[in-house]
Amino acid sequence: MLTDLSLVEARDGLRRRAFSAAELTEAHLDAVAALNPRLNAFITVSADRARAQAVAADAKLAAGESGPLLGLPLAIKDLFCTEGVRTTAGSRILEPFVPPYESTVTANLLRDGAVFLGKANLDEFAMGSSNMTSAFGPVQNPWTRADGAALVPGGSSGGSCAAVAARMALGATATDTGGSIRQPASFCGIAGVKPTYGRCSRWGIVAFASSLDQAGPVARTVGDCAVMLGSMAGFDPRDSTSADRPVPDFAAACRRGVRGLRIGVPREYRSDAMPAEIEALWQQGLAWLRDGGAEIVDVSLPHTKYGLATYYIVAPAEASSNLARYDGVRFGRRVEGEDLTELYERTRAEGFGAEVRRRIMIGTYVLSAGYYDAYYLRAQKVRALILRDFTDAYAQVDALLTPTAPSAAFAQGDKMDDPVAMYLNDVFTVPASMAGVPGLSVPAGLDPQGLPLGLQVLGRPFDEETVFAVGAVLERAAGFRHLPAIRAGAPA
Amino acid sequence: MSYVIKGQDGPWELVIGLEVHAQVISRSKLFSGSATEFGAEPNSQVSFVDAAFPGMLPVINQECVAQAVRTGLGLDAQINLVSRFDRKNYFYADLPAGYQISQYAHPVVGGGHVEIELSDGSTRRIGVTRLHLEQDAGKSLHDQHPTKSYIDLNRSGIALMEIVSEPDLRTPEEAGAYLRKLRTILRYLGTCDGNMEEGSMRADVNVSVRRHGEPFRTRCEVKNVNSVRFVMQAIEAEAARQVEVWESGGTVEQETRLFDPARGETRSMRSKEDAHDYRYFPDPDLLPLVLDEAWVAGLRAELPELPDAKRARFVAKHGLSAYDAAVLVADQETAAFYETVAAGRDAKLAANWMMGDFFAALNRTGRSIGDSPVSAAALGQLLDLLADRTINGRIAKEVFEAMVETGEAPASIVENRGLRQVTDTGAIDRAVDSVLAANPDKLAEYRGGKDKLFGFFVGQVMKAMAGKGNPALVNDALRQRLSA
Known part of the structure; x- marks a missing residue:
């Protein structure tokens, strides 16, 4: 089936003219039509546009052109503004918003010939680890559990990851603020890469927490992610925080191997509460790397325990300010009021969901006079210490290996009454976000219930190449061939 | 420091500080490429950045930074090679992002000064605390429709320099002289056109009163005064109000006030309790502004x-x-x-x-x-x-x-018009002769000792020559004939 191909295999098939981009796109649109009612991975499907893009790609292929992503159907997280295609950020407040511009990352993908199937569901404004906060309904994980409970795909890029895992798309764009690429990739049994902060332009991506947000790819293989990131990344003068550096050949880096690399094991990531299967998978991962010729080194990231608390000050603080623009005055949803204040209150009360409102309130609180020093300022100081932890560790090792998440996918509805339990999903992913260093999650095994578990590789700033090299070795060693129950072509 | 308000119980002196918002002369806005022309059709100079659309990001305009640095140099001020942009958060319909990007904690220009000249010929040096860059907001029009307000975002995002003086001013005249001098300097530098009537220069006036020798008392801020004359009037009105409050046993509360030029009085706009909590924090969309010393030196060398x-x-x-x-x-x-x-x-x-x-x-x-x-x-x-x-x-x-x-x-x-001066001594002599001949009585008086009549004769000769006689030659000729 065309939908079973990896992105690289599909690319090669198109180049060999084994099938057309139109056929490839149609196969994926069929999968979307068949599965989306059940999984809710897409908020908006842009089928006509996708078909037109595929036809254009076929014309180029016929003319002998070969863009890196020419004719390859992708899902776009609904946080990326797409010109002429509704962009909601998973929020009622942006429900009617059709951007008149294209984000830099998606423009780069279009430049390289990609076909966009539609906009993938996500936690509202990317705030969540379960995809339960989307105003357009939760996404269901294509993986299922023996007890039959519907599982979350993780978040916030849950729609992107579910779509890719269920073979509704070859790959998808995602964004990561505290783990929103890596955790859902782990929950959905696919690969996901959060590059270094500044590697991809944030221009045109609906902002959650500006100093943390970073775009990255999710796909079924590490190599697919490398191809996608190569297109997504690059300096953008319209984003002052984007890095003016050349984009390396990430796909080539996947073939490097790990011989001679020093891989760190941060001791603070160990805990007695860690499920045995995750501890076992971690040890297995280290063994694979050792077998590949890497040296395993114990390292310390002493401020790890402050990561989550710090994150839940910095990210809401920035979000409280970033979300002020959703006021009903210029775009998006408006609920009229007697005066301006009432218009604001009604628009924002009806437009934002509970989790977004919670974070706006937390953020407003930690920035307010009298609390700023105790919360925001202190959090920034701790953040500097967390970065120093990584800098010190990378003086001894080339990369770090950890579990991606403390558990496999949980059931929809779990942890909903306890925000802190929900936030703990991000305990392994948040420190790297705070430090801005690159990370990757690669599917490496199953838990006793048959659900996928990921391993996380973290690297030095702007050294995604080593991260890809390590990730690719783990991928080959793990030989993860398990399939989710709900997927294109599977019996219903 | 002769200006005092004579209260019932003795004189009060004034303490005044000015915050001047000066619109930077630049082709485009502080963080977007939109044009900045005054008087354009409403909402015709607005980019998606200015309207704070989702995902839009600010990028600093180097020309605006250069203008701020030039101004700093013109105020003999410290140029901070590292400065930072903060977000000042508040909700208003003409503030699209819900925050203004400003330099709160680390301004681009530090301490400087302005020399002012006063009408008595004396000069005073007024300290400048700081100058920072910030965005202007848009404009709300409340009088265009019976139930709606209109928003014009042309001004949204235009670069302003906020120039803050020390509380060194003591009289309305000094405040006026400071504003005029500052405007002159800005115009010399070409960094602000200083047109207060177009709003490209506006002043917030901080006023307090005190007895001589006292520490500062509570100040009030009179917002957005838009002419030199109004600034001086606002100071007088506000100081008089405060004296009355203190002398009647009351307490001046720190608050923001507005000046009503028609009534010549200030009135409360919002009290300290209603003051916004702006929740300043560093704008994570922007890197610190780092200036190259050589670049600053280049600007210094090019100053007029x-x-x-x-x-x-x-x-x-x-x-x-x-x-x-x-x-x-x-x-x-x-x-x-x-x-x-x-x-x-x-x-x-x-x-x-x-x-x-x-x-x-x-x-x-x-x-x-x-x-x-x-x-x-x-x-x-x-x-x-x-x-x-x-x-x-x-x-x-x-x-x-x-x-x-x-x-x-x-x-x-x-x-x-034949206005060339006559230097022909013959012609002058002839005119002298005819004037003397025509005024024998005056000639006699003069000779009798009435010296003042010399001027009369000069005038008559010049008149006879239609004003064109060379005054020195006419004098010489007259003197010669009269003493003969």
């Missing part, structure tokens, strides 16, 4: 001569009085005009002509120096005709008026 230096030069080089020099340098174009007139000529005479007949003519005709009816070159030619004695001083005034009226060159006016 500033008013204080020019005034000192006019005094030293041209021998002008401090007052005349200050008047001539108050406007860069006037100073340049003067220098053209004075070049290679009697510089004091040039100044006298500028300060006298020339300014009077501008006033009378309602013209500015930029479209003066008499060019600097033409005025210079007139002075040349005086210098080479082609005409005398009295005729020169007549020629100047003709120049104002007709725009003709002075030489052709002199020729066409």
Whole structure:
């Protein structure tokens, strides 16, 4: 089936003219039509546009052109503004918003010939680890559990990851603020890469927490992610925080191997509460790397325990300010009021969901006079210490290996009454976000219930190449061939 | 420090500080490429960044930074090579992002000063605390529709320099002199056009009163005053109000007030309790602003001569009085005009002509120096005709008026109207003879000791010569004949 191909295999098939981009796109649109009612991975499907893009790609292929992503159907997280295609950020407040511009990352993908199937569901404004906060309904994980409970795909890029895992798309764009690429990739049994902060332009991506947000790819293989990131990344003068550096050949880096690399094991990531299967998978991962010729080194990231608390000050603080623009005055949803204040209150009360409102309130609180020093300022100081932890560790090792998440996918509805339990999903992913260093999650095994578990590789700033090299070795060693129950072509 | 308010229980002195918002002259906005032209159709100069659409990001405009640094250098201020942009968060319909990007904690320019000249000839140095860059907000129009407010975002995102003075000002006159001087400096630098009526320069006025020798008392801020005159009036009104509050046993509360020029009073806009909590924090969309020292040095090297230096030069080089020099340098174009007139000529005479007949003519005709009816070159030619004695001083005034009226060159006016000075001693002698012959009684009186009549005879001779006699020669001839 065309939908079973990896992105690289599909690319090669198109180049060999084994099938057309139109056929490839149609196969994926069929999968979307068949599965989306059940999984809710897409908020908006842009089928006509996708078909037109595929036809254009076929014309180029016929003319002998070969863009890196020419004719390859992708899902776009609904946080990326797409010109002429509704962009909601998973929020009622942006429900009617059709951007008149294209984000830099998606423009780069279009430049390289990609076909966009539609906009993938996500936690509202990317705030969540379960995809339960989307105003357009939760996404269901294509993986299922023996007890039959519907599982979350993780978040916030849950729609992107579910779509890719269920073979509704070859790959998808995602964004990561505290783990929103890596955790859902782990929950959905696919690969996901959060590059270094500044590697991809944030221009045109609906902002959650500006100093943390970073775009990255999710796909079924590490190599697919490398191809996608190569297109997504690059300096953008319209984003002052984007890095003016050349984009390396990430796909080539996947073939490097790990011989001679020093891989760190941060001791603070160990805990007695860690499920045995995750501890076992971690040890297995280290063994694979050792077998590949890497040296395993114990390292310390002493401020790890402050990561989550710090994150839940910095990210809401920035979000409280970033979300002020959703006021009903210029775009998006408006609920009229007697005066301006009432218009604001009604628009924002009806437009934002509970989790977004919670974070706006937390953020407003930690920035307010009298609390700023105790919360925001202190959090920034701790953040500097967390970065120093990584800098010190990378003086001894080339990369770090950890579990991606403390558990496999949980059931929809779990942890909903306890925000802190929900936030703990991000305990392994948040420190790297705070430090801005690159990370990757690669599917490496199953838990006793048959659900996928990921391993996380973290690297030095702007050294995604080593991260890809390590990730690719783990991928080959793990030989993860398990399939989710709900997927294109599977019996219903 | 003679200005005090005479209260019931003794005099009060004023403490005044000004925060001036000066719109930066630049083709585009502080963080977007939109145009900045004044008076354009509403919402015609708005980018998605200015309207704070989702995912839009600010990018600093280097020209605006250069303008701020030039201004800092012109205020003899410290240039901070590392500064930072913060977000000032508050909700308003004409503030699209819900925050203003400003430099709260780390401004681009630190301490500097402005020298002000007062009417008694004294000067004072007024401290400048800081200058920072920030975005302007848009404009809310509440009078266009019975139930709706209209929003114009053309101004949204335009670069402003907020220039904060120390509380060094003590009188309304000093505040006026400070504003005017600051405006002159900004105009010299080309960093702000200083047009208060168009809103490109606005002042927030901080006023408190105290008994002599006391520490500062509570101040009130009078927001958004838009002319020098109103600033001075607002200070007087607000200080008088505060004196009344204190003397009636009350307490002045820190608050923001508005000045109503029609009523000549200030009124409360919002009290301290209603003050916004702006939740300042560093804007994570922007990196710290790091300036290269060599780049700053380059801007310094390109600075124009500033008013204080020019005034000192006019005094030293041209021998002008401090007052005349200050008047001539108050406007860069006037100073340049003067220098053209004075070049290679009697510089004091040039100044006298500028300060006298020339300014009077501008006033009378309602013209500015930029479209003066008499060019600097033409005025210079007139002075040349005086210098080479082609005409005398009295005729020169007549020629100047003709120049104002007709725009003709002075030489052709002199020729066409036959105004050339008569230096022919024969003609002068003949005129003297006829005047003396026509006034035998006066001649007798003069000879009888009434010396003052000499002036009468000069006047009569000049009149007989239609004003064209060379005054020195006429004097000589008269003196000779009368003493004979």
